[in-house]
Amino acid sequence: MTKQESHRFSCGSVNIRCYLFIPILLILLACGGDPTIERGKAFLKTGDTTSAIQQFQAALKQNPSNAEAYYQLGLAYEGLGDATQAATAFRDATKLAPKRAEITLALGRVYWHCGNRSVALTEFQSLLSGSPKKEILLQIAGLTGDTYHVQRIRTEGSDDYEQTFTEKGNMMTFTAKYTDDYSPAISPDGKWLAFASNRLENAELYLMDLTTRTLQQLTHTDELDEYMPAFSPDGKSIAFVSERTRGGMMLPSVQASGSDPRTATIYLMDVDGRNQRPLIDIEGAQRAPVFSPDGQQIAFESRKDEVTSPAENNDTLEIHIIHIDGTNKKQLTHNDVDDGHPTWAPNGKQIVFTGMVDDIYQLFSVNAGGGSVKQLTFENASHYHPAFSPDGKRILYVSNAHNRYTLWTMNVDGTNKTQLTNHIGAHFEPSLSRDGKTLVFSSDRSDHMRIYLMDFTKPVQIQALKARLADF
Template sequence: MIRIPRQPDYHSGKIAFSYAGSVWMANEDGTNPRRLTVNAARDVFPRFSPDGKWIAFSSNRYGNYDVFVIPADGGEPKQLTFNSANDTVVGWSRDSKNVIFNSARGRVYPGVLSLYRVAVAGGLEVPLDGDWGYWGSYSADGLRFVFNRHAPTWWRKHYRGSYAADLWIEDVKAKTFRKILDQNVADEMKTNNTWPQYGNGEIYFVSDRQVSAKAGTREVLRSTNNLWKVPEIGGKPVQLTHFDDGSLFFPSISADGKIIVFEENAGLWKLDTVTGKVNEVRIEIGTDSKENNFEVLHINGEADSYGLSPSSQRAAISAHGEIFTIATEHGDVSRVTHSYSRETEPTWSPDGKWIAYVSDEGGRDSVWVADSDGSNAKKLTDTDNEKLNIGWMPDSKAVYFTSSDHGLYIVDAGGGQPRKIASNDAGNILGSHVSPDGKWFAYAKQDRDLRAHVHIVSAQGGEEHRLNDDLLFSTLAPRWTPDGKKLIFLGGYVQGGSATLRENAAALYSVSLSEEEKDPMSRDIDSESAAESTERADSSRGGRAAAVEAHAVEVKIEFGGLER
């Protein structure tokens, strides 16, 4: 049996529905299913004309969703609308000459849906009489039209509020409107009354109104979508179905008002409005997919994060949810991850053996490490928060990261429990960076005014030291120099929150971490001996000796004398 047949409609023993992006039709007992449309695009919301000769549907085969019609027995689709806004088929006029659809074309306000009709014979769309409009249905004589004025977020369960989908009836000749339900209900108690269908003096609709509860209470969570009806003149609604999963969507009534078909918990169901009998329509489909099981992608310019190898000859990048390594100049591309999850934020260990990254395999962000060729992948964290700013300790034995619980953590590359180093009440830790000797962390964190300030803390945790930045509005993005003697950071007029509406301005600053023998701002060479001394010092910093020297760095910080 197929799962998730979508947006069904009924006419004279036949059910039209959308499945796997195509329009299908089957007998009302589920037998003899056959595909009516075949296109790589999505064809949705099929609706029979009242005379049974046509099926209207929406398709995005030319970009956005437009209205199309085909003969009910199948045939070449005919496009009726050509607007850049999405057009969703709702139903038909009773004479089968016009398709009713909703669209947000800015008629009332940008983004607000209104109802329109378009002739099967072709021509310009014509707005219906109301202003806003989401869904609707004509009475059998075509003299009345029931509709939702407010458009619900249909997949949002348990909603209570002023924007709940409401039921209105229009007298088509008089062009007058009246609300037929919940006129005197407080906003905090109003439920969605969605997808109204006109049938023999009754209005059928979907609602979770069986639970009378205020928005935000525990009681409201017991509410579930079911089919209801109310007399067209108004009155007390009557519940028709009693499903308890809350997943009843998109009902549609037959032209004679006797049958309603609808989605329920990823299946297709039918209600006889005369007897009240409800039964599932089970459909078996064995067919070839319209698309290949595998797709070859050509990715160019889509890397969303990267990390250089220690030699800078290769880089680890994330693109299309996977981790790759590439040569920075000449060389082959190597794929590191092979999963259906999203992997990002790759960073190479200093010894070049490992790549750490973030993956949502398992349903939530976790820090993983793998060999640089992708083998021996291992998950290091299992906490329910977003992982950010991944980095390695200088000895390649541990990984540090920040997370959306406002913490800075270290976790051993071999596994174990993450250890919290620092935290912040106002927001996430920003731009953490470990010192060359692995003993200190520098990072920025916001105060309660959302002004960021650079802090330093021991890699073992403990007391934080805020950089003396009283002369600057905020400081952020700290980075240690390779010799560990200075901290480089941004400072200036930078702030989060609504203050980002103005232009931020920052400059690059450095601070000496211990007392210096000469003025760090001095660039003077006053003699040839000074020039020769400078040249010897510069040459000694290059090559493999520099790497050995860097490995032996010991960072010394005199917190009492930190000055810019």
């Protein structure tokens, strides 16, 4: 399936009089821009790495002392996974522009990911020895651990055995100590946490007060699994997924899949668990519900409504929207591979989702009313679980870059990526409070899958980061 940074030129107060006989190229150069590099960056942004490399090499042929060309060339090779070529380009760039922190950071990053930690640490420590900008601190923090303060939420409660009545009235003894908690969702006001747990052998939904840490079970269905909760914008309702039980398996859906599960249905309920009712009453699999900003619609992933041609695959997932009363269901994507995990932009106009290209999951956007799809990421790593920042300028997501499932954030156009976690274990399902201060996610960094909270008001401080690097 095929789906598809502009540089701002500033000349300060210099006035350039444009004569017809002056080539445009000279004007651009006078403003500090190199059109060859700009073309390369444009190619790089759209995933055409080969053409980008050709442009950067052409720029270096014109001017072998062009540090920016070496830097961009290094980024291109890094994107291809060619650490040797990337490191060479970044080293050449640092020789020409030793004070450019982003180049030193890039060189250290390549060394870090290829296992040459001692050299990488030397580069990082050289940056921290000065007065680095916040973005440089966060980049180093994300490469070496967590960028912000992270704490585990003890959703499992007591380590002791507890008893509960099942839906059928049977007494069940259990402990949550050795089971998995996952699929977290934080309420818009940041006060409540909804999550799934298989502590009762099947997956049920729970609600926790994040202030008092009191816990309430929302669903009681012995033969069903409930997961993927999503709060309505007013915090009064929760949408969730229900499917036939699968023997107490943990179900943190990492990727969209047209074949798993075979059947799943989206339900709605009040935040206290009452008034549970199906949103959709059709065959197939509907999952990953998310409310529109006005609370009147829900976007979700679902199999196609119908096959329009004999060659079309009806076993893939597509993005749909539906009114909260179950009417006006509309399909937004029409592809031969999976599209899933939608998230609604705060302005209500766009939906970002995960889609597959050449067996790699990338992030795409589509207008909420339908239309053409725009590809946002082009890396050789898969991207999952997108979530918008409250101001709509950033997207949080999961990436398996460097063979680890970690949390990242980027601009809405796919640029300026920052890694948020690089801790032992995998990290999934980010959910952000409306004020953008609190992020919850699931991770097995403590053996079993648990829920963690990242506090965006508490970034890693430089002294703590220096101490972290000293421990490697």
